[in-house]
Amino acid sequence: MKVSIIGATGYSGMELIRYLHNHSFVEIVSIHSQTETQEIDQVYPYLKHLLSLPLEPIDAEKIMERSELVFLALPSGISKEVAVPFVKNSFPVIDLSGDFRLQEEGLYEKWYDKDASHFPLIQGFDYGLAEYREDLSRPFIANPGCYATAAELSFAPLLQNQLLDKQSIIIDGKSGLSGAGKGLSQASHFTEANDNMSVYKMNTHQHIPEIIQQFRRWEPDLDSIQFTTSLIPVTRGIFMTAYGRLNDDRSIEQLIDLYRTTFDGKPFIRIQENGCYPTLKQIVGTNFCDIGIGLNEETNIVTLVTVIDNLGKGAAGQAIQNLNLFAGFPETEGLLQIPIYP
Amino acid sequence: MKVSIIGATGYSGMELIRYLHNHSFVEIVSIHSQTETQEIDQVYPYLKHLLSLPLEPIDAEKIMERSELVFLALPSGISKEVAVPFVKNSFPVIDLSGDFRLQEEGLYEKWYDKDASHFPLIQGFDYGLAEYREDLSRPFIANPGCYATAAELSFAPLLQNQLLDKQSIIIDGKSGLSGAGKGLSQASHFTEANDNMSVYKMNTHQHIPEIIQQFRRWEPDLDSIQFTTSLIPVTRGIFMTAYGRLNDDRSIEQLIDLYRTTFDGKPFIRIQENGCYPTLKQIVGTNFCDIGIGLNEETNIVTLVTVIDNLGKGAAGQAIQNLNLFAGFPETEGLLQIPIYP
Amino acid sequence: MKVSIIGATGYSGMELIRYLHNHSFVEIVSIHSQTETQEIDQVYPYLKHLLSLPLEPIDAEKIMERSELVFLALPSGISKEVAVPFVKNSFPVIDLSGDFRLQEEGLYEKWYDKDASHFPLIQGFDYGLAEYREDLSRPFIANPGCYATAAELSFAPLLQNQLLDKQSIIIDGKSGLSGAGKGLSQASHFTEANDNMSVYKMNTHQHIPEIIQQFRRWEPDLDSIQFTTSLIPVTRGIFMTAYGRLNDDRSIEQLIDLYRTTFDGKPFIRIQENGCYPTLKQIVGTNFCDIGIGLNEETNIVTLVTVIDNLGKGAAGQAIQNLNLFAGFPETEGLLQIPIYP
Amino acid sequence: MKVSIIGATGYSGMELIRYLHNHSFVEIVSIHSQTETQEIDQVYPYLKHLLSLPLEPIDAEKIMERSELVFLALPSGISKEVAVPFVKNSFPVIDLSGDFRLQEEGLYEKWYDKDASHFPLIQGFDYGLAEYREDLSRPFIANPGCYATAAELSFAPLLQNQLLDKQSIIIDGKSGLSGAGKGLSQASHFTEANDNMSVYKMNTHQHIPEIIQQFRRWEPDLDSIQFTTSLIPVTRGIFMTAYGRLNDDRSIEQLIDLYRTTFDGKPFIRIQENGCYPTLKQIVGTNFCDIGIGLNEETNIVTLVTVIDNLGKGAAGQAIQNLNLFAGFPETEGLLQIPIYP
CATH class of the missing domain: 3.40.50.720 (NAD(P)-binding Rossmann-like Domain)
Incomplete structure (x- = not known):
């Protein structure tokens, strides 16, 4: 092709x-x-x-x-x-x-x-969240945003099964500087960004409506989310901690099972073991989305720790995954290089 | 002395x-x-x-x-x-x-x-949250933990005035590597920590009971919090984003007023302007605690962005502030050096 | 195989x-x-x-x-x-x-x-400087050290042609922290290494005799070199600036020609254009050795700026290049992935 | 004043x-x-x-x-x-x-x-290399450049005593990004500078004539130097390794003695112990110039490892030192804060 x-x-x-x-x-x-x-x-x-x-x-x-x-x-x-x-x-x-x-x-x-x-x-255009596309033959694909991809995959199993208090979603996203692109700015000047962390576009980030749009496909009554975006001094990667309150009791084992079942057969979603959370570096250079799940049994609040490469699963990687799905190639073709470590 | x-x-x-x-x-x-x-x-x-x-x-x-x-x-x-x-x-x-x-x-x-x-x-021992000490003459002072200081000062105005849904507190803390001290570990090995971010002690961090203890002095019915701690690749500083739901409507201007009034006369608490959030570097090397306040009017969720130096206000700086209060020296004595920038 | x-x-x-x-x-x-x-x-x-x-x-x-x-x-x-x-x-x-x-x-x-x-x-054992191996059939290969690889490839064209004052070689090498391996140490503790640079093993680094051994194959009278090794706060890569005095007049164009001719047909050596010097990042994750050449016409001192990935051309990459040469595979097999950028 | x-x-x-x-x-x-x-x-x-x-x-x-x-x-x-x-x-x-x-x-x-x-x-204007000023009463002071300060203090004892081969001076300087100031540029964009190192202005840096001018005050026959400048991914600091060949035999102990004697009574010059070399961080935020001295007894090449803060001794610190000398204040007034560590 x-x-x-x-x-x-x-x-x-x-x-x-x-x-x-x-x-x-x-x-x-x-x-x-x-x-x-x-x-x-x-x-x-x-x-x-x-x-x-x-x-x-x-x-x-x-x-x-x-x-x-x-x-x-x-x-x-x-x-x-x-x-x-x-x-x-x-x-x-x-x-x-x-x-x-x-x-x-x-x-x-x-x-x-x-x-x-x-x-x-x-x-x-078809919204190209690769794990959730319905009609793969559509020729116009709007590849999702980086934060949006991480947020949507994080909450999909909970929202698809109506397990969350709809008012309770809080997403705390951190992005490496490549998320801001090649354009020069004060915030991406090395002396400013190095050893620093800062919040930007609080509750005004353009990925918010995109996330809500997808969330509503799973949970039509959902109205709003709390969404914080910040810069961390790394070149690549999105590290997202996200929170939601379960609407009834469930064990952490049940939750992890739910995630594993939901993403069964999805080669780029890696659900971490109970008690394990992904580090940012483990996905840099890849198309993976790694999700760790915690449950505070006192409060019923689920914590999701999700990492993607903003240029991989958050951009080019998912675009190629979408190409593979569209063209009928194996979903992982071109996307299974071992990344550079350390 | x-x-x-x-x-x-x-x-x-x-x-x-x-x-x-x-x-x-x-x-x-x-x-x-x-x-x-x-x-x-x-x-x-x-x-x-x-x-x-x-x-x-x-x-x-x-x-x-x-x-x-x-x-x-x-x-x-x-x-x-x-x-x-x-x-x-x-x-x-x-x-x-x-x-x-x-x-x-x-x-x-x-x-x-x-x-x-x-x-x-x-x-x-007297718990030494300097802005909230009652009997300054007590000779044994337990200086607060770094995360605890940031969390307590962040929520004090809201909890003292019973403005929050008691179940709604979520604290997402990030710490530089000096928080882990001089002891060597895999997580603080440069090749692991550089360009990385990771969660640790999810819901098990030892500052949790300390925070709840102080919160209860202001809001006795409070039972639990959600508390996430993570490492960011900087040497110093705690960057905390924290969330809570207001139990009735209030404007952002009212909130900022409340914070300014609460900390009026407190030389080390700097409340940011509406729409401004502190960056981590602006407090490194100082005893300041800078707090930015956001309000999502759709969800009534307050976002607090709070930064302290884990070794300053989070440790030695506050210890000297406590010394000053105990000995009757000016509260800021020794603590108003201009920090290194950039 | x-x-x-x-x-x-x-x-x-x-x-x-x-x-x-x-x-x-x-x-x-x-x-x-x-x-x-x-x-x-x-x-x-x-x-x-x-x-x-x-x-x-x-x-x-x-x-x-x-x-x-x-x-x-x-x-x-x-x-x-x-x-x-x-x-x-x-x-x-x-x-x-x-x-x-x-x-x-x-x-x-x-x-x-x-x-x-x-x-x-x-x-x-055969010393496995891949571009200079003579008997490819020898089954025991001692893969060169990382600094040694960079130093030897840098000076090869000059020494093979007896163009240098034999007393004049000064090599100033900088290495990322992965060069020190996975073992924990004070020098590789994040809080020490971040924002820092330090010299180690001044004139005592174990790659010195290896470099001299190879240099003498080209210039038997050479006795000693000046060799400085230091740590820079990056994960990967060796950045080497090296100096030697020409023993007669030559133009920069002639020098660059000499390097291009010497490494003609060597797929992993990339000689930079006149006036251009390689950056460290351009070789991270690869088996390339990029060399930039400067000439101070007032002093006849040549400056060589050479970069390799200490784990690539400085270790595993060259090992696979040596495997390819030994087994008769194409020299570049497995080694031409596009690296992660930025 | x-x-x-x-x-x-x-x-x-x-x-x-x-x-x-x-x-x-x-x-x-x-x-x-x-x-x-x-x-x-x-x-x-x-x-x-x-x-x-x-x-x-x-x-x-x-x-x-x-x-x-x-x-x-x-x-x-x-x-x-x-x-x-x-x-x-x-x-x-x-x-x-x-x-x-x-x-x-x-x-x-x-x-x-x-x-x-x-x-x-x-x-x-009087050239304001603070340790070498002659007429302190002159009211117009040209404060030296950052690289120049480091280079001049490094070589002063050797040149003042005519101990060097005049053709042999090689200076390999590395600077943190603040050296390039607040102006945005591709080279100071975080994604480019992080995990990177690069050479710039090879043999064309504007501090070269300034260095030679000062060197000639000590050694009038000196014509030229080799001077390399590069960027390292730190915010502050100059780390300089510099080389020169002794024109007769001398022990390392004699050399260190010479440096100690030369800078006796100079509060901002700290000569390291034999076998010790300064790290960059040890001077960040200060007006110190720390010099470590090595001698390769096989080649008679002296290696000088010199660190200054480009904004301290390399700019503002030395400017205040010059103010103190001009105004008759104690030389160290205002300049002896303990810096932030780590």
Whole structure:
């Protein structure tokens, strides 16, 4: 299968290239950038002797001639423009931005503070939470956000089974600095970020409506969540602790069983043993989502400790998982490299 | 005033020395170690040309002869032995360990998994949450734990005024590696801790009963809290996000007012502006406790973002604040150095 | 080809497993540890769903029955014992320790401060600097040290062509903390290593005689070098700046040409463009050795900036490169994964 | 003594404020910024409850009325303009930029690639290497660069005594990211700098002529040095390894004696014991310059390991030391705080 990547020089684009380099059934036929026109290994010298491909301007016509699917690894607000000719021609698109995720009119404008794409276009997209997709044949996939992926997979078993007090969900997310992308900012200046931790976008993060939208598919009465996002001084990874109150008594063993059963056959979800919690590093560089479960039996509060790589399961990894599901490849193809440790 | 420090070579002991070096009314007459017998600047070459004092063995008699107060900066389990002769002689003690904090029989054994000190001895100690001490003249002070200090100051205004749903408190604490002390461990090995984050002692941390004990002084019906502790790859500091549900409607402005009023005249508590949250680095090296307050008006959940230096307000800084209160010195004496930035 | 790994749970052992997981012609039939007996993915949870193999005790007989080659990823001093039965049976060994590198009697004892292996045994080993091996069929390979690899590849073109003042070589090496292995120490305690840099083993590092031994193969009159080793707060990688004085005038263009010519056809050596120097991160997770060359035309001093991954080209990567050369596989097999970035 | 600080919000300006806060004989009467007009504790919330001063525009007349000396903590190229009215009025100036350091016409233009100040103005400035100043009464002081300070103090005893081969000096400097200031750049983006190390300005760093200028005061025949600058992932500090060849035999003990004698009575120079080398952290936050000395007796090459805080002895600390010398205060006044550790 021949694919193209638009936005190849961003962190998610580079991660798509990294995973696809190991994919047996996919060939990257072209990579595209809005700004760069060199060979990719001149922009990124670490690729020398590994991969050389020219960065090309974005020309939808040419891409559709040569390729069978396009990844859009672009910032929110830009994807919605670039996607149009592909969608109009029914050409398969996996979009990594937030532009096509919110399936209720007006939500995008409110949370992203930008004009939305034409709403019927948005409706054509399938929300690509890979473990929960229904119609794998749909050619337009809105790949989920990083925090959203972690939050949704964390709570899925509880919400699908109506086990939670609907008012009780609190999500405390921490992200490495690559989550903020390549753009320079005061918060990502080394002297500011090193040895520091800070909260940002308290209760205003654009992944909140995306999470609630998915939660409501499982628990339609759910209205709101408490969602905190913060920066930790690591390059990659999301470390999420999340809380919810059970609406009746259950043992920790029953809970872990429920999670194992729910994710049985899902190769990228790894439920930790009772008493064990994942560390951030154990998933960096991978498409895994590792979930540890705790229960405070005095309060009936469940604590979920969930880790994903924001550029893996939180972006490029899940995008390739979605490609595999769409194209009928094995779900794990290209995604089972052993990561670098330590 | 002449003071001695036992356990001077640990991180808290060194921090006592650092602050007292700037104190106008206190002289360190002796420092003591269980293991070292050199000059302090041979153990710590960074002190050369700044401070030279011999490390002496622990001899309570001699200390009581030369000194007027002793700091115990020792691990829990050891303090309780070393403290005995001082207490028996009514010699003032400020203890930085957990050995004299829990004022209910049996609690220490349960949470510390060690034999407790003789209970009447424990009862002689005053819990030294500096902003909430009642009888400043008591000569035996149990200096609070680092997480406990942050948690108690965070919730004090809400609990004192019975504003919270008593079941709703969730505390998500993150600590730098110095919180684990100088002892080597796998979790504090650089290659493991760098670029990593991990949860430890989920719902079993020994500061839990200490927090609940203090919370009950304000809200006697409170039974339990949810308390998560984790390690972030920084050397110093506690970054705490904490959650609770208001039991009636209140605006964010009212909340911030409440916090400002509560801590009016408290020099080390800095309430952030509406919409602002503290960063970890802004308190490293200081005795400040900075609190940012958020309110999710849809859910009535308050989010508290609180930062302290685990070795400052969380240990040595507060110990000196307690000394100042006990001795009648200005509360801030020795504690208002400008910290290093960036 | 079937291989076994002894010392699989150390950092180099784990890195062998990582690379071989991607190798088309090699199967790991067994992994062995002196201390662990679990499945490897129980020791290292990050391997769950990726690799499960039992850790077995070290039994040379059984290994020789099932396998065709053994990697020894053991500390210096232990390898020399474990290697004996394999060598005696002419069973192929690639040893990653320092035990079989020094081909002059007495050197090992002096620099490692331990008893050496039986000297004829040492003589049976070929020094495995992959780009400079002569007889690829030799079955006993002493894989070079990490600093040594970087130093030797840096100076090879200059020394092979007798271009340097023999007294002028100064090597200033910096290593990430993984170079010190999994063993706990004060220097690798996070609170000590973070935000710090320190020198260790000044002019006494055990790689010095190994470097001189190889340098003398190119420049027999060379007697000594200046060699500084230091720790930088990164997990992986060696960053080496090295200096030597040219013995006659040459332009920077000529020098770069010389390096390009020398390493023509060597897939893992990447000579940087004029004016460009490699960054450490560009080789982390790879088997590359990237070299940047500067020339101070006023002093005729050449500056070489060389980076390798201490666990890649400095250990496991080069070991697999040596396996490929020995077995007649393509030199790059298993070694051309795109690394994680950023 | 009343002083003003221009450029107060930069890293060096903030460090001046930090040190002067502890100075018994100096009062900061005004602080000035080109861009900010708030209170300093609104720009830097970490200063709340510690220091509140309004940031004022730069008005030389008003400063000269209220103040007795001005610090210029401005970027090179801007200082030279701002300094003019003060110099013209013989008002004391301590300038932390590079604008007034190079006392040979044409050098500044070449190395800074900018127009120089009027040369007679430059000649009015005294180079402020505090341990080597001759006429302390001169009112215009060009405070040395950070790398320059470390390099000059490292080699002073050897050059003053003509002990070195003049062609042999190699300086390998590493700097923390604060050396690059508050300005955002790709190299100081957290995701790039973290876990990385890189070389910059190889043999073109603007401190080179400054170093040579000072070296020639001790050793007039010296022509050139080899000077490498690199970035290490720490916030603060310069770690320098430097090399030179002795021109006759000397023991390490003799060398250490020479250093101790040379710096006898210099409170901020700490010569390490034989076999000991300083770590970076031991000087962070201080005005110390710690020097460790090694000798390779085979090659007669001396290795100097020197650490300073780039914002302390490398900028603001030395500026205050120069103020103390100029004003006749004790040399160490305000500079002997115990730094934060760990």
